[in-house]
Amino acid sequence: MRQRANKLMLAIVVVSTCLSAVAPGQTNRSPVAPRREYVESVVRDAYEQFKGDSSGKNADYIPYLAQVDSKLFGIAVVTTDNQIITVGDVGYSFSIQSISKVYTLALAMEEMGADQVFAKVGSEPTGRPFNSPLAVVDMPTHTGNPLVNAGAISTTSLVSGKDAGDKWKKILDFYSKAAGEKLVLIDEVYKSEAATNTGNKALSYLLAKYDRIYADPFESVDIYTKQCSVGVNATQLARMGATLANNGVNPQSGEQVIKKENVPEILATMTMAGLYDGSGGWAWHVGLPAKSGVGGGIVAIAPGKGAIAVFAPPLDEAGNSVKAQKVIQYVAQKLNYNLYSPSSVGLK
Numbered sequence: 001m002r003q004r005a006n007k008l009m010l011a012i013v014v015v016s017t018c019l020s021a022v023a024p025g026q027t028n029r030s031p032v033a034p035r036r037e038y039v040e041s042v043v044r045d046a047y048e049q050f051k052g053d054s055s056g057k058n059a060d061y062i063p064y065l066a067q068v069d070s071k072l073f074g075i076a077v078v079t080t081d082n083q084i085i086t087v088g089d090v091g092y093s094f095s096i097q098s099i100s101k102v103y104t105l106a107l108a109m110e111e112m113g114a115d116q117v118f119a120k121v122g123s124e125p126t127g128r129p130f131n132s133p134l135a136v137v138d139m140p141t142h143t144g145n146p147l148v149n150a151g152a153i154s155t156t157s158l159v160s161g162k163d164a165g166d167k168w169k170k171i172l173d174f175y176s177k178a179a180g181e182k183l184v185l186i187d188e189v190y191k192s193e194a195a196t197n198t199g200n201k202a203l204s205y206l207l208a209k210y211d212r213i214y215a216d217p218f219e220s221v222d223i224y225t226k227q228c229s230v231g232v233n234a235t236q237l238a239r240m241g242a243t244l245a246n247n248g249v250n251p252q253s254g255e256q257v258i259k260k261e262n263v264p265e266i267l268a269t270m271t272m273a274g275l276y277d278g279s280g281g282w283a284w285h286v287g288l289p290a291k292s293g294v295g296g297g298i299v300a301i302a303p304g305k306g307a308i309a310v311f312a313p314p315l316d317e318a319g320n321s322v323k324a325q326k327v328i329q330y331v332a333q334k335l336n337y338n339l340y341s342p343s344s345v346g347l348k
């Protein structure tokens with residue numbers, strides 16, 4: 001009797017799942033781009049609508065970034081079934097900057113597990129600028145979270161290796177696996193940032209004061225500076241995002257790059273702090289985990305569906321690309337991606 005009831009329940013679940021996943025007349029089984037032409041038209045519309053928007057300003061505290069062409073603009077969507085939809089300057093290699101923090105967090109979690117990383121770095125919003133020394137002093141955790149500079153330097157210091165070269169290689173290899181292509185350092189960005197990163201060095205010593213850095217402070221800042229100087233184009237960045245959207249599996253190579261069980265904590269941290277002190281407004285308007293970098297990139301994750309990456313250098317006050325925020329908000333709304341909207345999971 002109970003077996004029959006179970007079978008009946010299973011049948012109901014299977015039928016209702018199929019009904020919500022496949023609209024009548026739909027043959028393509030893609031979870032993200034069931035109507036590829038529609039996704040393409042939304043991405044094109046977003047490009048046309050925002051390409052003339054010149055608000056914001058390139059980052060200039062890293063001299064290299066000030067001279068990047070502020071008109072560069074590219075959008076890439078990569079789905080969990082590796083469909084690729086792009087428009088604009090998607091071949092241009094820009095520095096990943098703070099978006100790297102997500103993948104070093106993922107690597108530290110691979111190595112030591114979520115609980116250890118949480119104990120050593122934690123994950124609390126700071127409500128302050130991304131490079132704030134005040135947050136280190138004020139916050140009970142001192143690190144804030146792995147996505148602000150202090151917490152990110154602390155997270156980088158957790159990565160194991162016999163020496164600095166070994167740790168750096170491990171980080172770069174890990175990013176490359178997430179992108180599905182070999183990534184390289186943009187040497188000019190690294191040199192420009194290494195010559196001007198006194199604030200990050202100060203943060204590393206403040207962390208040391210509170211026992212929240214786990215390797216040599218300056219060595220950790222140097223590796224962190226290198227990770228921020230890794231070059232990505234919008235398509236590579238979208239694939240790094242799609243790897244998170246796809247339970248940690250790179251949709252192109254099929255490789256399990258990030259442990260499936262670590263994905264929820266990574267996405268939760270991105271939701272809380274991915275756009276720094278702009279994260280609350282972002283959650284309100286967009287409802288997707290995302291991460292920005294002062295190089296002008298933002299990647300947003302639609303779990304189970306895919307990722308949108310946008311590159312456009314001019315930033316707002318918090319250090320987030322102005323155009324990238326507008327594009328992602330537009331695309332996410334049109335494609336009904338907001339995670340907090342019941343209709344995004346098929347509820348009427």
Ligand code: DON
Nearest residue numbers: 097098130228292293294319
């Ligand atoms: O450490 C820094 O300041 C830069 N390498 C990264 C900062 C960053 O990308 C903040 N992003 N919005």
